[in-house]
Amino acid sequence: MRQTKFDAVVVGSGPNGLAAGITMQRAGLSVLIVEGKETIGGGMRSLELTLPGFVHDVCSAIHPFVQLSPFFRSLPLQDFGLKMIRPGLSAAHPFEHGGAAVLDGTVAATAARLGRDADRYTALMQPVVDMLPGLLPQLLGPFSLKGNLADLLRFGLKALPSALSAGEKFVTAEARGLWAGMAAHAMQPLQNVATSAFALMLMATAHLGGWPVAAGGSQSIADAMAAYFKSLGGTIETGHMVTDLRELPSANVVLLDVTPRQLLSLAGDRLGSFYRSRLQRYRYGMGTFKIDWALEAPAPFEAQECRRAGTVHLGNTLEEIAQYEKSAFRGQEADKPFVLYTQSSVFDPSRTPDARHTAWAYCHVPHGSTRDMTTAIESQVERFAPGFRDLIIDRHTMNTAALEQYNPNYIGGDINGGLQDIFQLYTRPLMQFSPYRTSAPDIFLCSSATPPGGGVHGMCGYHAAKQALKDVFKINSSDAIVNSLMI
Structure with missing residues (x-):
């Protein structure tokens, strides 16, 4: 050196x-x-983890804060070759009973698909979307009482409850499941205090700028x-x-x-x-098991909305997601994981040769677990996209030990x-x-x-x-x- x-x-x-x-x-x-x-x-x-010409994101794949972070907003990255692509829908959440909830570009468009929970969703999210741009310098930094204290307090009152208690205020399976999938990004039990903050932030970023790749x-x-x-x-x-x-x-x-x-x-x-x-x-939190696939075609989700989404949350109901995340946090193994699935190549064909596709998914696992979750994850994808396994050309997996070896x-x-x-x-x-x-x-x-x-x-x-x-x-x-x- x-x-x-x-x-x-x-x-x-x-x-x-x-x-x-x-x-x-x-x-x-x-x-x-x-x-x-x-x-x-x-x-x-990004690396060719499976086959030559198939570009996979090793860790992060979806980037809402590249367009919203005060720091990134100050960078002229487009002058240095960066281009962000916004999928048609930020996220979708399919259900076994059919159909899917979606995280659309606006509060109104998302609420319109939530039936009896439309007004509840609007009342919860519209104030957050309205105040978030002004709060981001405070929320994305160390604790500070500088800035708009009234808005900070209003956000805090919405963010402090557990995601489980907040989600149970919705009455439709669609709103409850959509909320739970967002909150599960917290990598902790949905019963924990302040897990609502993760759902609020992710949903608001989708309504403000989408979840681009x-x-x-x-x-x-x-x-x-x-x-x-x-x-x-x-x-x-x-x-x-x-x-x-x-x-x-x-x-x-x-x-x-x-x-x-x-x-x-x-x-x-x-x-x-x-x-x-x-x-x-x-203290460190739950671990992750990740799979990257080379595919003949995009996942054939039964719910058409999922085919237009950059991210698909696979966990069915609020109760199912909450139970799995709680179990994984406590070090217990389960066979129906909550799966976060992304399909960037649907919107960015430059990532694969011959009009083929890549996909990326992970689930949370007990800290340090080396259990092979390949079958469990692929079963969850197949549950909502029958025929998915038939499209797999190759796969690459990383358990918690491989992830730590990749990045200490x-x-x-x-x-x-x-x-x-x-x-x-x-x-x-x-x-x-x-x-x-x-x-x-x-x-x-x-x-x-x-x-x-x-x-x-x-x-x-x-x-x-x-x-x-x-x-x-x-x-x-x-x-x-x-x-x-x-x-």
Whole structure:
């Protein structure tokens, strides 16, 4: 590794590592990003996992926050080749009794399909959609009472209940199932307090900008971010897995896109004993089992709405989804998982040769479970799309161990960088004035283990860089780089 001195070194090139590097570089500093793999991207990588010419998103595939995140809104990524494609429907949720609930482009269009729950859905979601653009800088960051406190309180009152209690207020299977599928993205029991927040945010993003996919695969987002970073004068070095901070070139500050377990390994001797002891109590959540398929044709869903959706939630009723997620969280195995299924090639034919298709699905599993969920997941797809198995040309699977080997941040298969329950939502990794600081004044944490948590929004990296700019370089929030992020 080069020995040139930099103002800042960032370890990790996922969305948050790249965001941190861009933020520091835009402030006029010299920044090096170090990536352990041969390609950048972290959770935004795309690879030929099955057959030559079939491009699969290794982790993230759907990207609502690329168009809504205050950080991403400040980037001219379209000038660096990024094109986002919006599916006809953001999501669909089929039922065994026939038909499907859909997450459409507007509250009214979604509500119109929910029968007796139309007014309830509108009353729940329209206020959130109206206030969310103004609240995003607060919600996608550390806890703060700055900004519109009245709207923040109104959102909080809707977000605080458990998703199960909120979902049970709907009377139709369609509204209840649609809500449960959204809330299950929380990767925790729907009985948990504040799981409604996940459903509210995901539904509102669909109504504000849809759930787009990146043309050519999620790697396109990482490549555009890297190209922009380099255009500012930044440096990226790949193929160096950092195991000790002493391997890094001299720098005034180091930002780590890692979770607490790796932070302890990389910088343990630089951290105070009290900070280390608290960090060791950080909790990780459920794991994930993922399948990528090469297909002869798109999944033949019986509900036509599912064929127009970028994402399909396969779990049937609210009760079925809630029971499975609760069981997986408690370490129990079950055979009818809630499955998140995406079909990007339906909307982006550049991903496959010969008009064939790819699909991507995962389910939550007990933390660290290595059980093969292939049959269980494919049975759930077949349940709502009879004949799906006949279309499979090839498949690639990743259990929790494979996911962690692919990305060390996915401890036990936890793709959120740690459990995001009420106790680790805004206090991740620790309850302290700034979650991005460590006990070492020149080391900052910029991963999804800090607020606002998992997702491709770049805000963890941005806020960590902002803190480092203020603490180490005395560049405060009045600077243009910060003002440019407000919407």
